Amino acid sequence: MLLPDNIHPESTAVYNGALIVKALRKIGGASLMDLYVEARNESKMTMPLFVLSLDWLYLVDCVKLDELGNVSLCS
Numbered sequence: 001m002l003l004p005d006n007i008h009p010e011s012t013a014v015y016n017g018a019l020i021v022k023a024l025r026k027i028g029g030a031s032l033m034d035l036y037v038e039a040r041n042e043s044k045m046t047m048p049l050f051v052l053s054l055d056w057l058y059l060v061d062c063v064k065l066d067e068l069g070n071v072s073l074c075s
Contacts, residue, residue, distance in 0.1 A: 016045050016053040021062065021073065029072035 023038040057063040
């Protein structure tokens with residue numbers, strides 16, 4: 001699929017999802033806000049884009065939530 005000219009990769013859920021995975025590999029399991037802070041070190045993503053990217057990662061079974069709401073990578 002070709003992307004239109006006016007869409008930048010930095011504003012896609014796939015790109016930011018990769019940054020979230022990178023942050024999770026670095027810090028392991030984390031709370032939502034700690035993960036957001038760590039992911040923002042790589043890119044200045046907004047909170048809505050962060051949540052959308054995290055939702056996408058959950059749907060493709062890349063991340064999971066525990067009983068306390070901490071996010072971690074699926075094994």
